[in-house]
Amino acid sequence: MGEKQNLENINIEKDLNKNEKELKKIFKDANDIIFRKIDAGQNKKTKMLLVYIDGMTTKEAISEFAVQMLMKDMDLQSLEKSDSELQNAIANTNIAVTEIQALQTIQECIDKVLSGETVLLIDGCSKGIMLSSRGWPMRGVQEPSAETLIRGARDGFNETMKVNITLIRRRIRDPKLKVKYMQVGSRSKTDIAIIYIEDIVNKTVLETVEKRIKNIDIEAVLESSYIEEMIEDDIYSPFPQIENTERPDAAASAILEGRVVITVDNTPSVLIAPAIFVSFMQSSEDYYERWMPSCVTRMIRYLALPIVMLLPALYVAVTQFHPNLLPTQLALYVAASRANVPFPPYFEALLMELVMELVREASLRITSPVGSTIGLVGGIVIGQASVAAGLITPLAVIIVALTAISAFAIPSYNFSTSLRMIRFGFIVLASIFGLFGISLGLCLLIIHLCTLKSCGVPYMTPLASFVDNRKDLRDTIIRPRIKKMVHKPKYLQFEKEKGK
Secondary structure (H helix, E strand, C coil), X not given: CHHHHHHHHCECCCCHHHHHHHHHHHCCCCCCEEEEEEEECCCCCEEEEEEEECCCECCHXXXXXXXXXXXXXXXXXXXXXXXXXXXXXHHCCXXXXXXXXXXXXXXXXXXXXXXXXXXXXXXXXXXXXXXXXXXXXXXXXXXXXXXXXXXXXXXXXXXXXXHHHHHHHHHCCCCCEEEEEEEECCCCCEEEEEEEEXXXXXXXXXXXXXXXXXXXXXXXXXXXXXXXXXXXXXXXXXXXXXXEECCHHHHHHHHHHCCEEEEECCCCCEEXXXXXXXXXXXXXXXXXXXXXXXXXXXXXXXXXXXXXXXXXXXXXXXXXXXXXXXXXXXXXXXXXXXXXXXXXXXXXXHHHHHHHHHHHHHHHCCCHHHHHHHHHHHHHHHHHHHHHCCCCCHHHHHHHHHHHHHHCCCCCHHHHHHHHHHHHHHHHHHHHHCHHHHHHHHHHHXXXXXXXXXXXXXXXXXXXXXXXXXXXXXXXXXXXXXXXXXXXXXXXXXXXXXXX
């Protein structure tokens, strides 16, 4: 920090050799930093220095033609004027660069060079010039593999932040769409953009997000998950409090609702704040299909929710503590099938759940076409072999398989992972207290969810506050028709608008 403060205090000298010496001292042993000296002007009397990183700049942007045009057309007397006058003087030349900026300190020069820009230093001038020249190999706009849809746009975010912002702007051509740039990471200096619509965003949420990002003190940000973890309200909660997506249409939809979108350079996952319980149960495709099939699909997801969390725990509780709740024939079948199984029901359920998690984790580490096959074959083979060996009952295999399939019905991977993690807690409670343990766990879970917040917004809204926000219930379990969706969520409106 002390070194950075010193560099911020070092102004650019008029002597070009001193500036070059200082920069070469800072970039010592960095062989990809290019220092290129040029004698420009009609009589070749003007010396200037270009500094950039090889591989992070476009050659056209820093061509000799552009720089020579700059030096031919520009009056050197104007170089000692103010920053704005200097920029205007450069802009009035025929230089083929889209963006320019005057620099005053060595630290500003370093930051620009490391972010892929080219810095131009001129002998006799106490200011540097940033020439926009960012350009590096990047992945094209492709369909996100983790959020595929039957109907909908096929483009997805990639690792370049400005491309991601462009994809959002293509969908919202509103001058009130605002983009605020920030940098996080004392070493990585990762670019971050906060995107929102000025007249519909909740100002409290926006200020909370900005404040939390400004307060982040970290060396490097390599993925948007770093930001997600640093700005969420409760880091000990198993539930995600910030949404993420790789789909531009999903991000644009969130912005139009009044939420805040955060894009992070070098990552295709975009963050959305605030995130509430019902938003994790919604998919972009809900709004692309006809409303009636979408309603049925969404209700099936809500049906899958208790199955993912509770079905193995209910199996343990009923078979171990409450077999009298089963029909007589089913109770006799369960008792007969468990006669030769050496493990109690809770161990049986935990064992199968752990095996399923291992298969799921292994399939993620293998290339996608082979991974899905190995996951399917592995589950079938292990299940059949376990039943044949007498380690588990066929009913346990059916329950674990149904639970695993239901988990895939949850649109959000993060939310689904949280439910799977909670499932183990319910199995433990059911193995100790039976149905009473499951009831106890549900009470604790509901209390936790009702006290949880996302950027100050209650996590269970509007389900927990339906008396005040009845209109918000329209787009929760049932998807309304498009023309009925003109109402924006009340929990995202300004305080003065809530009373209307």
